[in-house]
Amino acid sequence: MIWIFICIVILSITLVTWPLWHQNNKDIKLSDDIHPVNTLLHQKENLLQSIRELDFDFETGKVSNADYQMLRQKIESETIEVLKKLETTNARWIELENKIKASISILLLTLLIPCFAHADTIKGQVRILQGSEKTPAVQQSVQLDLYKNGRMVAGSKTLTDAQGNYKFTMEPASNNWFYRVSVPYKEVFFYSDYFMETQTQVPEIMISEPTGSLQDIKIVEVVFFEFGSGTLAKITHQLQIQNSGTTTYHPKMPQAEPLVIDLLEGGFNLSLVEGLSRDEMSVDEESHTMHLPLILQPNVDRDIRFSYMIPLDQRTIEISKQNLTHHKSLHFISNRESIRMPSKYIQSMEIPTSLATNFTTAFEVNMPINNLTAHMRGIKRPKDVYYLWTLLACLTVVLLLFIFFAVTRKDKNEESIDNIESMIRALLQAPSTEENRLKIDLLKRRLYHMMYKSI
Structure with missing residues (x-):
């Protein structure tokens, strides 16, 4: 009876699971x-x-x-x-x-904006700069780019009105996004800053005739050298980039001249202190230069400050500046009084009163020059002091050993002379034989030789 029940159960399970094991792909x-x-x-x-x-x-x-x-x-x-x-x-x-x-x-x-808007409108104004006059940009294309989680997610385009004003109408949705407004003008784009969704008014965007030439660009650069008690030095570049022309320098123009700043070799741990972001610069490790693809509008100064560290492997620092064509002035300032920079293009100067008191030495480069190679000397490294003490200790040990061996050798010589004289006297008192006379002769020769060396 039990076997009949087991067979019925097995048959039922087989009938239920058979379609699952043999599905026809054509059915789905x-x-x-x-x-x-x-x-x-x-x-x-x-x-x-x-x-x-x-x-x-x-x-x-x-x-x-x-x-x-x-x-x-x-x-x-x-x-x-x-x-x-x-x-x-x-x-x-x-x-x-x-x-x-x-x-x-x-x-x-353009890209649609389905779900990233927060404010009702984002608005601003675009104006054209011609010389010293600013006029509204009429029927100028304006583009809005929305970003979230570090990437662009949506965007839209519109045109300015007769007053150069524009606005983007939005529908309320999620937050925690930011945006940037760009204006295409004569093959390039002019950009606003990045803003969070809570700011709806974009500052005025100024557009003007773009150029890729650096002819009107002037650079004022000060390089600070800060030496501490360790084996590293902090280098800080302070730049003021000036555009004295009537056109805007734009790095995206065809055949645009690159804006390049020379760095010191071996630098690391770059820190952007002021006026510069990561997407506005790039560093070439092979040529030790920083490229600055900045949009520089006329009569506007750009202040930049960045720093990095260099190891003090030698007692001199080689300074190579191969891109000084557009430099208006160049200064080197240090917090070590022992620093020297021997060069016919460099002269010392007084420390500006506006600087901190820990800076003690300053140098000025006689401009204009296209390139400069100089060496900063007089750098006292902590390990140099250790080397000096080690050398002094070694010299002291050598001197003591020399004195010791000299005195010891003199004592040995004196002792040997006394012994030989005693041996000669003993042989003279002994019976005079051919052998004793030969020994006396040899001992006298040895005695004369030792006395001659001791003189």
Whole structure:
């Protein structure tokens, strides 16, 4: 009876689990009219994402203007082809894709802002600087870029009115995002600062004729050397970059001259103290230079301060300045009185009263010059003191050993002379034989030799 019950249970389990172990893949296959549409929709989303990423790379300077235009045109063509395929794939999707096609022209030029706005409007003004006159930029394109979690997530475009004003109307949504406004003008972009979503009024953006020439750029540089009790020195560069021309220096202009600041070799632990952010600079480790792709508007000074550390491996520091063409002045200031900088282009000067009292030595470079190579001497390193004491101790030990061996040798010589004289007297008192006479002769020769060496 029990075996019949067990067989019934096994048969029941087999009937229940058999379909699970032998499913037919054709039963769960998507229908032919749905699967191609989903694939095309996925392709369309990928193309739109590629447009967003390409716009972001162009805004951040990763892609040149020529490459940007070529790649964007290619992606637009692929997007249009995908839309055409969507229209012909299934009649049920025609109405939906007509709506997508109507909005795709807008999506190809700008990114929608679906859920990142917080304030009702973001507004500001764009003006054109021509000489000393400022006029409103009428019908000027303005772009808004939204960022969240360190990356661009959305954006929009609009035009200015007759007064140069613009605004972006938003719908309330999530917070904790920030934005930046950019203005395309004559092949380049002019930018505002970054602002959090709580600030709705953007300061005035000034645009002017851009140039890639550094002819009107002048640099005032002061390099501070701070030596401590350790084996490291702190180097601080204080820069004031001046644009005395009527055009804006823009690093994105075709064939723009690079703005380069020379650094000391072996520097590390770079710290941006004032007036400079990480995305506004790059360091070339091989040439020991800092590149500053800054937008410098006319009659506006840019103050920058950064510092780094260098190891004190030698008693001199080599200073190589190969990019001084646009320098207006260059000074070196140190907190060590023993510092010297022998060079026909460098002269000492009084310490400015505005500096802290711990700086004691200052030097001025006779400008203008295109490049400078000099050595800062008189650097007292902590290990140099140890070397001096070690050398003094070694010399003392050598002197003591010399005195010891000299006195010991003299004593031995005196003792040997006395012994030889005693031996000669003993042989003279002994019977005179040929052997004794030979020994006396040899001992006398030895005695004369020792007395001669001791003189």
